[in-house]
Amino acid sequence: MYKEIELTVKPEYIDEYKDGYPLICKESIADLSRLTKEGTIVNLMDSKKKFIAKGYYGIQNKGYGWVLSSNKDEQIDxxxxxxxxxxxxxxxxxxxxxxxxxxxxxxxxxxxxxxxxxxxxxxxxxxxxxxxxxxxxxxxxxxxxxxxxxxxxxxxxxxxxxxxxxxxxxxxxxxxxxxxxxxxxxxxxGVNFAIYLDDGPMVGVFLDQREVRKTIRDKYAKGKTVLNTFSYTGAFSVFAALGGSSKTTSVDLANRSRSKTEEHFSINGIHVESQEIIVEDVFNYFKYAVKKNLLFDLVVLDPPSFARSKKVTFSVAKDYVKLLKEAIQITNRGGVIVASTNYANFGMMTFRDFIFKAFKELGGKYTVEESFTLPKDFRVAEKFKEGDYLKVVFIKKVK
Structure with a gap:
């Protein structure tokens, strides 16, 4: 039996927890100092010791734990x-x-x-x-x-x-x-992926992009030149190639991205020699592409929320507009940019504002073809919409 302790919820947060909000926030608890050992089961109470919800103490990002039940007698077993x-x-x-x-x-x-x-x-x-x-x-x-x-x-x-x-x-x-x-x-x-279950923190593919990859293959890739930036193991490139793209170019700074991408091409019967795989800082590649007047019909932008190379520090919140502007300049008129982020601290509205700002600063015009959030298997809590972190927008460059 796990030890249970009582925590007092500040009055202004009581209704939120009664309504089903699941994250136990630092600012919502009056006696946070009572928390000493992670994994402790906590009963959230009001100032009159009336039960509100049961959860556990565990530090994760901005939270100090999660609500598990609205039943005081529920055993967490x-x-x-x-x-x-x-x-x-x-x-x-x-x-x-x-x-x-x-x-x-x-x-x-x-x-x-x-x-x-x-x-x-x-x-x-x-x-x-x-x-x-x-x-x-x-x-x-x-x-x-x-x-x-x-x-x-x-x-x-x-x-x-x-x-x-x-x-x-x-x-x-x-x-x-x-x-x-x-x-x-x-x-x-129907597409093959090579998965390594015991090889560090990543297994080889991000499952939350399944519908986006399928859409690229089925609707946007045929006959197109494709640039896949921050390409990781080349999953977007594989779907584009299987969708009939004329050529894919995959760019990622990590050395192992080459062998991982080659593996994914090979297990899907795609000739590696017909595709281009570049191990390089994406921002350096953008400069190279502009210098060489390279243009692409489809550009995939799916950067990490935060990244650092020898010369560049990238943050989605601060730098995504700049990243978009780089991509716009090497996208053909009539081409499509697949702008994506898994950054959870802003919503789709803010992300669309980034797109608007990038085109405005370049004097360009665009249309939004379609957009995606998390697929069905990445179920989102009704009372915790910030859990729907994925934002993907297909942008057609008109001018």
Missing amino acids: AEYFAKRIKSAIEYREEFFNDKETTAFRVFNGEGDGVGGLTIDYFDGFYMVTWYSIGIYELKDEVLKALKSSVEYKGMYQKKRFDAKGQYLDDADDFVCGTKADAPIIVKEN
Whole structure:
């Protein structure tokens, strides 16, 4: 049985928590100093000691934990997590039945009732990701619940928190079952991806861009020259090539991006020699492209929220307008820019303002062809819209 403590919610935040807001914020708690050990179960109370909600203490980004239940008597145990995992699986039944897509999200944090925890599915293997020490302290119950809820080949885990020397005794990310091949080959809308479940924090593809990649392949790529910036393992390039693009150019600063992109081309029957893969700082490549008068029909911009190279520090919040202006200058008239960000601290309206500002400063004109947020498997909590972090806009350059 886990220790439970009571925390007092400041009066101005009580209605929010009663209405289902899931993030336990520093500014909302009157006696935060009572929190000493992450993983502690907390009961949120008003000043008269009336129960509001139950959650756990775990430091993650701007939050100090997540609400788990509005039931005072709810036990946060394996049975609790099993109920939520089974509900999440039922919500995604169509994905389990789709033979053309064998990689997707099974459990998406607060969207499925447990903030700080995600579970991804890769053709029979499950990847559990812990986003705070707090939720990791509850790992035995979570893993017991997952094992009892699904049939599986094997399970892996990723820790996306700073443990400051704790938990470093883990030899690898393998948890139980059968160890996966390196890589395993999964499908996304019929396209192959090479997934490495035990090779650092990333597995080889970002699952939240599934609908965007399909749209590029099915509607925008045929006969087009494509520039894929911050290309990682080349997933957008692969879909563009399979959609009939005349040529793709993939640019990323990481040395391993070349071999990873070549691998993805190869397992999809695409001749690597017919595509271009460049290991270079994207901003340096933009300068080169302008100097050489290079123009593209489709440009994909999907930068990390924050990045630093030897000469450039990039922040989405401060620098995305500049990035867009660079892309606009090397996009053909009538061409399309796929502008994307996973930065959670502003919404789609602000992102569209960035697009407007970039074209205005260059004296250009554009139309918005379509836009995307998170796909269905990345379920978003109704009372936590900031969890819908993905923003993608297809922009047609008119002038």
